[in-house]
Structure formats: C-alpha cells, structure tokens
Amino acid sequence: MPRLSAGRRHTVRVTLNGRAVEGEAEPRMLLTDFLRHVLGSTGTHVGCEHGVCGACTIDIDGAPARACLTLAVQADGATIRTVEGLAPEPGRLSVLQDAFRRHHALQCGFCTAGILMSLDIYLRDTPSPTEQDVREFLGGHLCRCTGYVPIVAAALDAAQKLRGVARDA
Amino acid sequence: MKPAKFDYLRAGSLAEAHEALAAEGPDASVIAGGQTLVPLLSMRMARPRLLVDIMHVEELSRISVQDNAIRVGAAVRQAALLGWPELAKRQPLLAHALPWIGHAQTRTRGTVCGSAALADPSAEIPLILVALRGEIELSSGKAKRRIAAADFFTGLMSTAREDHELVEAVRFPCAHHGEGHAFREFARRHGDFAIVACAAISDANGTRLAIGGVADRPLAQDFGTLDGSALDDALQDFAMELEAREDLNATAGQRRDLVRQIGRLTIEEARACRV
Ligand SMILES: Cc1cc2nc3c(=O)[nH]c(=O)nc-3n(C[C@@H](O)[C@H](O)[C@H](O)COP(=O)(O)OP(=O)(O)OC[C@H]3O[C@@H](n4cnc5c(N)ncnc54)[C@H](O)[C@@H]3O)c2cc1C
Ligand code: FES
Numbered sequence: 001m002p003r004l005s006a007g008r009r010h011t012v013r014v015t016l017n018g019r020a021v022e023g024e025a026e027p028r029m030l031l032t033d034f035l036r037h038v039l040g041s042t043g044t045h046v047g048c049e050h051g052v053c054g055a056c057t058i059d060i061d062g063a064p065a066r067a068c069l070t071l072a073v074q075a076d077g078a079t080i081r082t083v084e085g086l087a088p089e090p091g092r093l094s095v096l097q098d099a100f101r102r103h104h105a106l107q108c109g110f111c112t113a114g115i116l117m118s119l120d121i122y123l124r125d126t127p128s129p130t131e132q133d134v135r136e137f138l139g140g141h142l143c144r145c146t147g148y149v150p151i152v153a154a155a156l157d158a159a160q161k162l163r164g165v166a167r168d169a
Numbered sequence: 170m171k172p173a174k175f176d177y178l179r180a181g182s183l184a185e186a187h188e189a190l191a192a193e194g195p196d197a198s199v200i201a202g203g204q205t206l207v208p209l210l211s212m213r214m215a216r217p218r219l220l221v222d223i224m225h226v227e228e229l230s231r232i233s234v235q236d237n238a239i240r241v242g243a244a245v246r247q248a249a250l251l252g253w254p255e256l257a258k259r260q261p262l263l264a265h266a267l268p269w270i271g272h273a274q275t276r277t278r279g280t281v282c283g284s285a286a287l288a289d290p291s292a293e294i295p296l297i298l299v300a301l302r303g304e305i306e307l308s309s310g311k312a313k314r315r316i317a318a319a320d321f322f323t324g325l326m327s328t329a330r331e332d333h334e335l336v337e338a339v340r341f342p343c344a345h346h347g348e349g350h351a352f353r354e355f356a357r358r359h360g361d362f363a364i365v366a367c368a369a370i371s372d373a374n375g376t377r378l379a380i381g382g383v384a385d386r387p388l389a390q391d392f393g394t395l396d397g398s399a400l401d402d403a404l405q406d407f408a409m410e411l412e413a414r415e416d417l418n419a420t421a422g423q424r425r426d427l428v429r430q431i432g433r434l435t436i437e438e439a440r441a442c443r444v
C-alpha cells in the first residue's frame with residue numbers, strides 16, 4: 001500500500017454487515033466517525049472516545065473491538081458487523097436483542113449497541129457461560145442506567161435460547 | 170478529541186517498516202494494536218508525522234518455540250497468544266497473567282510486543298518478561314540485537330529501544346519441569362491497570378518474585394527458600410527498595426503493604442504449585 005498523506009482523503013473499503021461499501025477518510029479519521037459520518041451507520045455510539053466505556057464496540061473480522069481505538073485506514077479491507085446487522089430482517093429482533101427487551105436490559109440505550117455486539121460474538125464462541133463468565137466479559141463495558149443485573153440476565157437467557165436453537169437445527 | 174494530521178503507511182514487509190522508521194526518525198511511530206496509541210493521538214499527547222502500521226507484515230504474526238523460549242512476533246495480538254493451544258503447557262505463568270490485560274474487547278487488538286514497547290510500569294507483559302528473564306528482539310534496517318528484559322525496561326514508559334528500531338519479537342522462556350508459578354494482581358476493578366501485580370516462579374533452588382505497579386518499571390528479586398518471619402523481613406526490604414510510586418489509586422505506603430501481603434501469598438502459591 002502506498003503512503004497515505006495527511007490531510008488528503010483516501011478510499012477505504014470494508015464489508016459492512018455483509019455489503020461491500022466504501023468511503024473517503026483522512027488517515028486521522030477514527031473508525032467510529034467513518035461509520036457514523038461517512039457511511040451513515042449511526043447505530044454505533046461514541047462515549048469516551050478512549051477505549052474505556054465500550055459504547056463503540058463492533059465486530060472487526062470476527063472479534064469484538066473498540067471502533068474508537070481503530071483508524072478507518074487500519075480497517076481498510078476488514079469485515080465489520082455493527083448493531084444494524086443483528087436483526088435477521090426488518091421488524092424482527094435477534095434472540096439476544098429480544099432477551100434485552102424482555103429483561104429491560106436497557107434504559108437510555110447509549111451503551112446497548114456496544115454490549116450487544118460484544119455479547120453476540122461472545123455467545124457464539126462461548127455457548128454455555130456461567131454468570132461469573134458473563135460478568136467478567138461485561139467488565140469491558142460501562143452502563144450507567146441498568147446496574148448490569150438485567151443485562152446479565154438477558155445474556156444468560158439468550159445463551160439458553162441459542163443453545164436450544166442449535167440443538168433443534 | 171480528534172487526532173492531529175499524520176501520514177499512514179501500511180507496511181507490506183519488514184524491510185518497508187524498517188526503511189520508513191529510519192527515514193522519519195523520531196517523527197514516525199509504529200502503530201500495532203493502537204489500544205494505547207490511538208487514545209494518545211486523540212488527546213494529542215502524541216503527534217507523529219507518520220504512522221507505520223506493522224500489522225500486515227506476515228513474518229511478524231508468528232508464535233514459535235525457539236531455543237526453549239516462546240517467540241512472539243510484533244503483530245501477534247494478546248488474544249492470539251491467549252488462544253495459542255500450547256500456552257498453558259509451555260509457560261503457565263504467561264497463561265495466568267494474560268487475562269489480566271485490559272478487557273477481552275481490548276486484547277483482540279492490543280499486541281504483546283506493543284505492551285513491551287510501551288513499558289507501562291503497571292503492565293502485565295513487561296512484568297512477566299522480567300520475572301522469566303525474557304528477552305526483547307530489536308531490529309532496524311541495519312542491525313538486530315537481543316536484550317534482556319531487565320535491561321530493556323529503563324524507567325517510566327522508557328526503554329532501551331532507539332527511535333528507528335522495531336520491537337520485532339519478545340521471548341518468554343518456557344517453563345522448566347517441576348517449577349511452580351503464581352500470578353496475583355490487585356486493582357480496583359478487574360481490567361484496570363494493576364496497583365500491584367506479583368509474579369513468582371519457584372523451583373528446588375528457590376523462589377523468584379517480580380513486582381509490577383510499584384516502582385517505575387517491573388523489578389524482580391530472588392528469595393531463595395526463606396520463609397516465616399525471615400521472608401517477611403526480606404519482603405519488607407524489597408518493598409522499601411522499590412521506591413513506590415504514589416498516585417490517585419494508592420499511596421506509596423499502601424503499595425508497600427500490598428507488596429508484603431500479596432508478594433508473600435504469591436510466593437507461597439508458587440511453592441505449593443511445584444510438582
Ligand atoms: C480500556 C483499556 C484498558 C487497558 N488495560 C490494560 C491493562 O490492564 N494492562 C496492560 O498492560 N495494558 C492495558 N491496556 C493497554 C493495552 O491494551 C495495549 O494493548 C498495550 O499497552 C499496547 O499495545 P498495542 O499493540 O495496542 O500498541 P499501540 O497502541 O499500537 O502502541 C503503543 C506504543 O508502542 C509503540 N509500539 C507498538 N508496537 C511496537 C513495536 N513492535 N516496535 C516499536 N514500537 C512499538 C507505539 O509506537 C506506541 O508508542 C488497556 C487499554 C485500554 C484501552
Ligand atoms: S467510545 Fe470507544 S470505548 Fe468509549
């Protein structure tokens with residue numbers, strides 16, 4: 001790849017929620033801003049912008065990662081999933097999203113997109129977590145509304161339902 | 170909080186990375202996982218003219234066993250080392266310590282070598298390198314050198330690395346048969362940087378304890394087979410020698426107290442784990 005010069009915009013191509021998309025970014029543009037302002041996917045939230053709160057967590061190449069700690073140019077060529085990609089079709093929620101609704105696992109919703117993305121990947125890789133496992137994993141996220149109890153309950157409920165789905169398949 | 174302007178180069182080979190670092194000197198920064206550098210850029214505490222991304226250099230992404238040490242290349246992420254199937258068998262101490270670095274969501278991007286290059290006094294990887302007498306491989310276009318961890322970490326966020334040098338790999342010696350290992354850390358919350366972190370290795374000849382989070386860099390000492398009040402006294406002396414830092418998280422006195430208490434528990438646990 002040639003050296004990308006500061007102050008100029010460069011084409012960044014990613015696969016976003018299954019679709020090949022591209023946009024222009026200066027080298028200094030954060031992936032959060034690229035997703036929200038250039039690609040128009042505002043589901044990913046920005047809280048602290050220094051890696052602590054987890055609101056911006058997305059799926060980069062199959063692993064949960066902070067979009068605010070990633071430059072758009074670093075993500076060129078990556079496969080990205082964001083909260084917009086979770087629902088199986090318009091008007092339907094994923095198993096995890098539905099568990100969040102039933103357990104009141106969100107209030108203001110600011111932290112929710114990041115937590116959903118983290119847990120979506122986590123439950124795929126860890127189908128039978130203990131409550132302690134879920135709590136430890138959620139340590140990478142801050143929620144100022146719920147007190148975490150309903151989030152943990154929703155995650156464990158979703159894990160159980162997803163195991164059932166896997167058994168029936 | 171947005172970074173100031175910089176050029177970006179995604180190095181396709183080690184030679185290209187070396188060349189860019191040599192040409193730009195102190196105005197260039199390596200970017201590895203970006204978990205520390207990107208916030209520093211956003212807060213404009215770092216203002217490099219060029220970022221050299223080393224994460225696509227194939228030969229830097231390997232974990233191998235060489236000369237009875239685990240060699241971890243500069244593009245290996247913390248999560249990848251944690252997921253390496255041989256880790257617990259080859260070096261249990263490293264396997265114990267890695268889950269304490271930040272969160273699952275930062276270990277997916279942060280690298281092992283980036284943590285060594287940064288040399289945060291509370292970081293787990295520098296501590297384990299010092300505890301195990303590991304080594305750091307530095308390279309530039311012209312030369313390569315290997316340096317003992319104890320000599321590499323020179324102070325608060327400072328190392329023996331020259332601006333044009335890359336941390337190409339770090340080496341963690343493999344565990345020897347019959348050794349016992351223990352790792353303990355005290356922080357306000359799991360995932361925070363350690364206030365005090367302790368790593369101990371015990372064999373028939375004695376026990377070595379390394380402490381992070383207290384001095385300006387991780388430091389180790391051998392405690393032989395001391396126990397009882399003699400061990401307390403030796404830990405007290407070590408705690409004093411560390412010249413504990415004082416910050417918002419803990420006073421120097423609290424840190425010394427943690428060295429005495431947790432240091433002792435870690436030594437005892439390592440001894441009990443010996444087979
Ligand atoms: C919320 C949060 C919590 C964290 N908690 C912890 C913790 O508990 N313990 C801990 O140890 N760390 C913690 N970290 C930091 C850790 O995640 C970083 O991964 C690590 O410190 C740096 O690795 P990196 O690959 O991200 O490096 P980068 O951020 O890319 O680089 C860090 C510095 O090292 C230099 N550098 C990187 N690689 C090389 C190389 N190969 N050669 C030469 N120079 C290089 C860069 O130029 C830069 O100056 C935390 C980070 C966050 C965001
Ligand atoms: S906005 Fe990225 S972690 Fe807070």
Ligand code: FES
Pocket residue numbers: 105106107108109110111112142143144145146
């Ligand atoms: S729902 Fe408001 S911060 Fe989590």
